Amino acid sequence: MIERIFPASPALSGGALDAELLREASAVPSGRSRVSFNFVASVDGAATVEGRSGKLGNPDDQHLFQLMRRTADVILVGAQTVRTEGYGGELLSAEARQWRLGHGLPERPPLAVVSGSLNLDPALEVFTNAPVRPLVVTLASAPADRREALGRMADVVLAGERTLDVGTLVAELGRRGLHRIHSEGGPTLLGTFHAAGQVDELSVTVSPLLVGGLAKRIADVLPGTPAVSPQGLELAHILKSGSMLFLRYLRPLN
Numbered sequence: 001m002i003e004r005i006f007p008a009s010p011a012l013s014g015g016a017l018d019a020e021l022l023r024e025a026s027a028v029p030s031g032r033s034r035v036s037f038n039f040v041a042s043v044d045g046a047a048t049v050e051g052r053s054g055k056l057g058n059p060d061d062q063h064l065f066q067l068m069r070r071t072a073d074v075i076l077v078g079a080q081t082v083r084t085e086g087y088g089g090e091l092l093s094a095e096a097r098q099w100r101l102g103h104g105l106p107e108r109p110p111l112a113v114v115s116g117s118l119n120l121d122p123a124l125e126v127f128t129n130a131p132v133r134p135l136v137v138t139l140a141s142a143p144a145d146r147r148e149a150l151g152r153m154a155d156v157v158l159a160g161e162r163t164l165d166v167g168t169l170v171a172e173l174g175r176r177g178l179h180r181i182h183s184e185g186g187p188t189l190l191g192t193f194h195a196a197g198q199v200d201e202l203s204v205t206v207s208p209l210l211v212g213g214l215a216k217r218i219a220d221v222l223p224g225t226p227a228v229s230p231q232g233l234e235l236a237h238i239l240k241s242g243s244m245l246f247l248r249y250l251r252p253l254n
């Protein structure tokens with residue numbers, strides 16, 4: 001059972017907690033873009049075990065992961081997360097899709113994949129088995145033949161010439177009415193948004209594991225990216241189930 005331990009009052013768990021989380025996530029001013037990220041990491045900060053995130057999670061983490069998708073206008077992921085984790089098919093349960101329809105949202109949010117190189121096979125399930133046409137966000141410098149091939153499977157959005165322009169990305173999604181941008185990573189995408197000062201919300205599941213080794217952290221950068229200043233965050237909630245913690249941080253209002 002997932003329970004909220006901060007704020008401690010009113011006590012919330014189970015279905016009442018889910019309803020409160022959905023209410024909070026829906027309370028985004030309309031017409032203004034908002035970027036949220038969701039990650040799972042071990043206690044020592046590893047974002048992967050054996051190269052993937054699956055072994056860090058559990059069914060409660062999956063439950064919250066799914067809940068966060070529910071209110072999104074678009075789900076944003078980096079290309080390496082698609083290549084490693086495999087995305088495709090339905091992203092939301094039938095219940096979640098029903099909830100969206102009941103709350104005036106399209107049945108499904110599209111998936112938007114960020115790739116500078118467009119090294120993405122159009123035969124990937126994420127394209128061939130997409131219930132709603134996906135987007136691919138790329139650079140003007142990406143090879144024209146790959147752009148053309150992927151353009152048959154997805155809407156190709158340009159956001160920058162040789163480096164990703166996060167402001168253009170957010171504005172282009174906003175122009176399509178996609179204001180609630182929810183990202184499931186990976187680390188390079190989070191690092192890119194952090195460098196651009198465009199992380200409004202960060203949810204992190206702390207998985208009760210000590211992983212060690214050389215696993216990535218949840219934020220990374222592409223080679224050659226200049227150093228950025230740390231960004232202060234404000235704690236919005238702490239949820240707990242067993243030894244797993246779920247932390248939600250927000251960008252401070254000023």
Ligand SMILES: NC(=O)c1ccc[n+]([C@@H]2O[C@H](COP(=O)([O-])OP(=O)(O)OC[C@H]3O[C@@H](n4cnc5c(N)ncnc54)[C@H](OP(=O)(O)O)[C@@H]3O)[C@@H](O)[C@H]2O)c1
Pocket residue numbers: 038039040041046047048051052053056077078079080081082084085114115116117118119120163164184185186187188189190192216218220222
């Ligand atoms: N723990 C978690 O919650 C979590 C969540 C997600 C992923 N992961 C793990 O993270 C690992 C992948 O890490 P990652 O950092 O490589 O993933 P990523 O951020 O999903 O993907 C990186 C790729 O996205 C594109 N990209 C991202 N930022 C870009 C930029 N500024 N400019 C141009 N292209 C950009 C590039 O694609 P191209 O190479 O196509 O140009 C880049 O190689 C996997 O092992 C995955 O399992 C963990």
